Amino acid sequence: MLSAESAAVVRATLPVVGASLDAITERFYATMFADRPELLDGLFNRGNQASGEQRKALAGSIAAFATMLLEHPDERPDDLLARIAHKHTAVGVTDDQYVIVHKYLFGAIAEVLGDAVTPEVAAAWDEVYWLMAGALIAMEARIYADAGAREGGTWRRWRVAARRDETPDVVSFLLTPVGDEPPPPALPGQYVSVQVVMPDGVRQLRQYTLSNAGGGARRITVKRVDDDPAGEVSTLLHATVRAGDELTLSAPFGDVTLDDSQAPLVLVSAGIGCTPMVAMLDHLAATGSGRRVLTLHADRSPDRHALREDMARLAPEHHFWYEQDAESPDRGGLMDLDGVEIPAGAVAYLCGPLPFMREARAALLRAGVAARDVHYEVFGPDLWLAAG
Template sequence: MLSTQSAEIVRATLPVVGAHLDQITERFYATMFAERPELLDGLFNRGNQANGEQRRALAGSIAGFAHALIRHPDERPDTLLSRIAHKHASLAVTDDQYVIVHKYLFGAIADVLGEAATPEVVAAWDEVYWLMAGALIALEARLYAERGTADGRTWREWTVVDRRQETPDVVSFVLRPSDGGPLPEVLPGQYVSVRMRMADGVHQIRQYSVSGGDEHTRRITVKRVRATEDAPEGEVSTLLYEATRVGDRLTVSAPFGDVVLKDGDRPLVLVSAGIGCTPVVGMLHHLADTRTTRRVLVLHADRSRAAHALWRETSELVATLPNGQQIVWYEEGDGGLAGQMDLSSLEIPADAEAYLCGPVPFMRRVRDQLLAAGVAARDVHYEVFGPDLWLPAD
């Protein structure tokens, strides 16, 4: 994939570029938004800009792609690319935006590296960028075609037909297409994006797992993260929670997401913490609807029973599975095991497939425990809300 000459230069300069990637991405975003502020309207998440997560995620993806090209020159890192492509498709990213990113990213590289950014070094990393961008453009085009969302048709108006209070900070919205048209297919574990106009007129987009629905509706479940002026990452969930009522219309994308429950007969371990339960509940609905006989172990950690969104529904779904079992851990110990999730005393089938969703530190701990129990690394799948700051080793 990468030319021999460029591969040698990238290998030699990767330590230097990697050491400066945080500076490069910080300069990149600052310059791009100063000159192209419209990109913050309906594309980039300003909450993740404020807390630095988007910058770190971009640096990690560039470094990860470059490392993959060097280690396995004849292979394409599809796992990394698929995760990014699905998120981009859910934002309706277009081909021309890669040209904009290239301009400001390579301007930042030249600024930060100075004399070290020789024409040969820039040319080699330019090749890396366009290999990655080209692969993403192709993957995203395929996703748009599969979802019938080509030509800018990613977005659709949906009407809120029900609002359900799940916990003091979590609410579910049941949605129906406002145009009365057919529902798009959603695979168990996928998410949709919701595009909201904020008080200052800027549009912001957030992703929410499809936690349920029927032949006429889809449901999303939203946890309010209280936003502040210094930490705006909860501004969309706060607006949804506080202002959205039955009869309101929401602008929602087609479903996307690469962490999808695989059919088969292997045992399943579904692991979540906090609002990470939402894709798991979507998977459980699919398993119940298909009358699976697979062994299904559902594990959840939360602060308390009162904070555990959709717990009753989860319990009812697990009860319909002939080989289903649910275990919960609550920090307060009310109605579940006390403390943090601990798999050491559980019998985890070594041939199980595991699906994880929750805070990254939580998923790291659980993944380590699953590997120790004999589950293969390739069979541990994870979903992250927001920028992917964790790319576990294969």
């Protein structure tokens, strides 16, 4: 809980600080990486740095956390914190790195806001930072423990048992663990980090959702992104990885996982967002579940629909929309839920581009799905939650 004195200061300064957060986080990252370039080697995603998405997500998260402290002082924003904590553990963030972030973040605040940062203002926002950091550190410790990993030490080698080209720009890798130690279990909907060494010698990490139910083997399905550096890891995997090669993977993380109730499920995806949905469908089939599942997917065309055969086989009740080359019973154009019967009391999971998920969520709410029962996964920094 934020102290009364700090709450008054944060309330008074939040509009100014919030309006400057983009400039503050831009300065923060620039200064930190200039002084500590090793942080870009195996920890920070330089694709997200180049696009500015990480900066926007950090700024939005700080503003959202501060706002929640003021508006709901007796509650902890677990949805926001859990999403961040899982992203952190997936790349191996450690407690001491919060001290490093604090140093450069507050240096950037002082530099951008200048004389407006009085000792009282600095102390109040320092309290906000350490409340957020402390909650994340505790949450991350529990996540590491659940994954059977020490702080930051989640990595092991996996061998590529098979490679399958799904579409011209999507490939699946079936992976088996190297060594005799059993891997930590994976939940349907979780992702792993893949760590690779780029041609310039810098290690980079990217997260890929598991596209099968787990067990002894794991499958990741990778869409090639041609932007540089945003797509440098996916391009490298497509171009160089073959059966018999080895990859370094983290333990599985992610808080958007299949619930174990018997409520009807609605799985809604677009493009490569089908991967967690296929993992959930695979899990339900493997466990002999009798839950009703309605699967809805949108894509550019049938030949661009990755894992199409898997989805059709695992989801007898499905509707596919294609912008091009749609043939009955599939539908043409963008996803439109008019005429689609959404089961009463359904729990929904969404994955795809953010504009698509916003539209799909609105349509599900209009169809009677409760807001608390709509869950979503974002590939990359979560700009939706950070935006409040």
